Amino acid sequence: xxxxxxxxxxxxxxxxxxxxxxxxxxxxxxxxxxxxxxxxxxxxxxxxxxxxxxxxxxxxxxxxxxxxxxxxxxxxxxxxxxxxxxxxxxxxxxxxxxxxxxxxxxxxxxxxxxxxxxxxxxxxxxxxxxxxxxxxxxxxxxxxxxxxxxxxxxxxxxxxxxxxxxxxxxxxxxxxxxxxxxxxxxxxxxxxxxxxxxxxxxxxxxxx
Amino acid sequence: xxxxxxxxxxxxxxxxxxxxxxxxxxxxxxxxxxxxxxxxxxxxxxxxxxxxxxxxxxxxxxxxxxxxxxxxxxxxxxxxxxxxxxxxxxxxxxxxxxxxxxxxxxxxxxxxxxxxxxxxxxxxxxxxxxxxxxxxxxxxxxxxxxxxxxxxxxxxxxxxxxxxxxxxxxxxxxxxxxxxxxxxxxxxxxxxxxxxxxxxxxxxxxxx
Amino acid sequence: xxxxxxxxxxxxxxxxxxxxxxxxxxxxxxxxxxxxxxxxxxxxxxxxxxxxxxxxxxxxxxxxxxxxxxxxxxxxxxxxxxxxxxxxxxxxxxxxxxxxxxxxxxxxxxxxxxxxxxxxxxxxxxxxxxxxxxxxxxxxxxxxxxxxxxxxxxxxxxxxxxxxxxxxxxxxxxxxxxxxxxxxxxxxxxxxxxxxxxxxxxxxxxxx
Amino acid sequence: xxxxxxxxxxxxxxxxxxxxxxxxxxxxxxxxxxxxxxxxxxxxxxxxxxxxxxxxxxxxxxxxxxxxxxxxxxxxxxxxxxxxxxxxxxxxxxxxxxxxxxxxxxxxxxxxxxxxxxxxxxxxxxxxxxxxxxxxxxxxxxxxxxxxxxxxxxxxxxxxxxxxxxxxxxxxxxxxxxxxxxxxxxxxxxxxxxxxxxxxxxxxxxxx
Numbered sequence: 001x002x003x004x005x006x007x008x009x010x011x012x013x014x015x016x017x018x019x020x021x022x023x024x025x026x027x028x029x030x031x032x033x034x035x036x037x038x039x040x041x042x043x044x045x046x047x048x049x050x051x052x053x054x055x056x057x058x059x060x061x062x063x064x065x066x067x068x069x070x071x072x073x074x075x076x077x078x079x080x081x082x083x084x085x086x087x088x089x090x091x092x093x094x095x096x097x098x099x100x101x102x103x104x105x106x107x108x109x110x111x112x113x114x115x116x117x118x119x120x121x122x123x124x125x126x127x128x129x130x131x132x133x134x135x136x137x138x139x140x141x142x143x144x145x146x147x148x149x150x151x152x153x154x155x156x157x158x159x160x161x162x163x164x165x166x167x168x169x170x171x172x173x174x175x176x177x178x179x180x181x182x183x184x185x186x187x188x189x190x191x192x193x194x195x196x197x198x199x200x201x202x203x204x205x206x207x208x
Numbered sequence: 209x210x211x212x213x214x215x216x217x218x219x220x221x222x223x224x225x226x227x228x229x230x231x232x233x234x235x236x237x238x239x240x241x242x243x244x245x246x247x248x249x250x251x252x253x254x255x256x257x258x259x260x261x262x263x264x265x266x267x268x269x270x271x272x273x274x275x276x277x278x279x280x281x282x283x284x285x286x287x288x289x290x291x292x293x294x295x296x297x298x299x300x301x302x303x304x305x306x307x308x309x310x311x312x313x314x315x316x317x318x319x320x321x322x323x324x325x326x327x328x329x330x331x332x333x334x335x336x337x338x339x340x341x342x343x344x345x346x347x348x349x350x351x352x353x354x355x356x357x358x359x360x361x362x363x364x365x366x367x368x369x370x371x372x373x374x375x376x377x378x379x380x381x382x383x384x385x386x387x388x389x390x391x392x393x394x395x396x397x398x399x400x401x402x403x404x405x406x407x408x409x410x411x412x413x414x415x416x
Numbered sequence: 417x418x419x420x421x422x423x424x425x426x427x428x429x430x431x432x433x434x435x436x437x438x439x440x441x442x443x444x445x446x447x448x449x450x451x452x453x454x455x456x457x458x459x460x461x462x463x464x465x466x467x468x469x470x471x472x473x474x475x476x477x478x479x480x481x482x483x484x485x486x487x488x489x490x491x492x493x494x495x496x497x498x499x500x501x502x503x504x505x506x507x508x509x510x511x512x513x514x515x516x517x518x519x520x521x522x523x524x525x526x527x528x529x530x531x532x533x534x535x536x537x538x539x540x541x542x543x544x545x546x547x548x549x550x551x552x553x554x555x556x557x558x559x560x561x562x563x564x565x566x567x568x569x570x571x572x573x574x575x576x577x578x579x580x581x582x583x584x585x586x587x588x589x590x591x592x593x594x595x596x597x598x599x600x601x602x603x604x605x606x607x608x609x610x611x612x613x614x615x616x617x618x619x620x621x622x623x624x
Numbered sequence: 625x626x627x628x629x630x631x632x633x634x635x636x637x638x639x640x641x642x643x644x645x646x647x648x649x650x651x652x653x654x655x656x657x658x659x660x661x662x663x664x665x666x667x668x669x670x671x672x673x674x675x676x677x678x679x680x681x682x683x684x685x686x687x688x689x690x691x692x693x694x695x696x697x698x699x700x701x702x703x704x705x706x707x708x709x710x711x712x713x714x715x716x717x718x719x720x721x722x723x724x725x726x727x728x729x730x731x732x733x734x735x736x737x738x739x740x741x742x743x744x745x746x747x748x749x750x751x752x753x754x755x756x757x758x759x760x761x762x763x764x765x766x767x768x769x770x771x772x773x774x775x776x777x778x779x780x781x782x783x784x785x786x787x788x789x790x791x792x793x794x795x796x797x798x799x800x801x802x803x804x805x806x807x808x809x810x811x812x813x814x815x816x817x818x819x820x821x822x823x824x825x826x827x828x829x830x831x832x
């Protein structure tokens with residue numbers, strides 16, 4: 001087609017997570033085939049998203065404001081959540097994943113990414129400074145009992161876990177707050193035969 | 209998150225080609241993390257797309273108008289294209305695929321889908337009536353020499369090819385226009401060992 | 417080709433784990449292209465395998481006899497293994513997997529399969545009777561402290577685990593022997609975003 | 625397990641087409657679990673394969689002799705096959721694939737591999753010398769009308785096709801024998817949208 005809005009949209013869709021050039025073009029053709037009212041609904045929803053949502057000033061989660069004037073997300077603002085636990089996750093979607101388990105009632109903190117291994121100043125990429133601030137405050141008033149680092153079980157996740165442990169350790173001396181990490185073992189659906197030694201070792205250690 | 213614009217966007221993105229519920233949510237979180245100017249660029253491009261583009265009144269291709277007042281796409285309006293050939297394709301993207309081959313200079317016609325096998329009135333889904341109209345006109349003035357049905361090599365494509373052949377046959381009696389279909393054979397990258405008998409048979413028939 | 421030994425071999429190779437008809441034929445063509453000495457090495461090795469190996473009369477593991485007259489495999493015969501622990505696994509290969517972890521020094525017991533869900537008499541398929549006999553003996557002499565059921569984290573594995581627990585429970589009343597199962601959690605390489613609620617719940621419970 | 629026949633078999637199975645170390649071990653455990661009569665059937669079939677089969681001295685195909693004293697395979701010995709056509713294929717399995725099409729009645733010639741691109745003397749790997757001999761003979765007596773090079777549609781196949789064309793060309797000057805290659809186009813199941821330009825170009829050229 002070549003031209004203006006078409007090419008712009010291809011460019012924008014290529015930046016969407018998991019989308020390559022071919023699918024980006026399919027998206028634009030999909031939009032071209034949509035009727036006017038569907039397109040309007042889409043642009044309206046995008047505009048509303050910006051207006052209706054905010055980023056929680058405490059945990060960094062994106063949330064719908066629903067008319068309220070709070071700068072805190074529903075979880076951080078909820079008096080029934082257990083403030084003794086703070087779970088550090090990589091991204092918003094991970095919060096959703098843990099909410100589905102119905103077995104965590106503490107607070108969250110969203111890093112906004114994993115700590116890049118070769119980056120000199122990881123603060124540019126990951127929200128580490130506000131994390132330190134929160135941990136300092138919450139340990140000073142003795143509220144925080146446990147920090148759960150809940151990152152993916154891959155090299156980047158492991159590196160980030162180690163990095164954060166070392167970053168927070170000095171803040172936790174002389175406090176009752178301890179750091180924990182997610183348990184390793186067989187995840188649902190995995191067979192013993194195809195499991196790596198690390199996973200089997202963890203599954204054995206965590207037997208119950 | 210649960211709520212308004214977020215859920216609306218998930219719903220809309222699920223309708224995008226190849227997108228499931230999980231990726232739809234990732235898209236919305238991606239939008240949430242975008243800065244205001246990127247979002248504006250996106251909604252502007254979507255709005256412009258509608259204004260800047262039109263559907264060719266002859267072949268059905270979506271095209272950018274570029275200020276011109278034509279109702280014809282660049283291909284249909286191009287006096288250098290060979291009007292003796294008409295290639296029937298399923299969708300806009302297929303036009304792009306054939307343009308990349310640099311070996312077809314005729315006109316196109318976009319069906320807007322394949323002929324549904326169990327549908328009583330396929331005209332609801334596929335642009336068959338305007339196709340008949342074009343074929344009638346172009347054969348009357350003796351312009352059209354060849355109609356190439358260029359559909360995918362799968363059951364739906366084969367059914368549609370047969371359906372269109374039978375639909376157009378009565379219009380072509382006493383004309384010099386003939387119908388052809390794409391050649392079958394080994395497509396790039398396929399091995400003899402893993403090819404089905406039909407493909408090998410075609411490859412053998414089309415040897416050269 | 418059609419005929420005798422060729423077709424027989426195809427039939428036999430189809431029964432090999434993970435081999436379909438096409439690959440079975442490829443195997444036979446591979447054998448056809450082998451020189452006489454390689455073929456002889458193959459048949460000799462198969463014949464020797466039978467003679468050199470035995471099935472451990474205690475745990476069911478297949479082992480190379482190495483001239484010894486023992487009916488016990490190297491593990492069961494090893495006085496340095498910890499006889500207080502018995503790990504129940506599905507198959508020989510699982511023993512190899514756990515040996516690679518270097519973190520288990522107890523004995524094994526090979527079921528020879530998982531307990532079939534719809535089978536009236538699972539003893540036909542799985543070695544449950546000798547398991548009961550061993551457990552009875554080893555608890556009577558107070559040797560056995562822990563039975564680890566180490567089956568895959570899928571429905572068949574879970575069903576088998578439950579079945580074996582109930583089968584052994586009556587034998588363990590008034591003994592100090594307890595039953596444990598493998599820990600669940602994130603296995604190496606899994607991301608939080610793509611983990612199911614069960615796995616995350618386990619990972620959370622097993623945090624450390 | 626460690627030891628003799630077990631490790632030998634693992635080593636042999638690793639050389640089977642498409643088999644890695646893990647599956648090789650699974651094969652040996654599968655053999656260990658087989659009863660004596662099944663194992664005997666396997667080794668008998670392997671021994672018989674060698675005795676019952678021969679390599680056709682003309683085309684190189686492996687075939688079952690069935691008591692006959694011929695050195696020719698069923699196809700080369702069949703007086704009803706069309707001796708005017710010779711199809712050059714990579715391997716035995718490709719003969720089977722073309723036989724399934726029921727649309728070729730000529731003779732075959734098995735290269736035994738593709739021409740290696742970086743090999744100085746490809747004759748070590750591929751049966752090119754006997755091919756030249758056959759072509760010389762069959763063109764001298766004017767029997768041969770067409771040589772069909774039927775190799776896979778990938779870079780190695782294309783290189784081999786070109787190599788063989790140039791190798792045979794000098795033998796075909798002043799003869800009525802022509803060389804042909806398999807037709808390219810859409811293979812069964814491929815969609816226009818996902819086809820590469822080469823495939824579409826061929827499909828267009830081979831339209832009918």
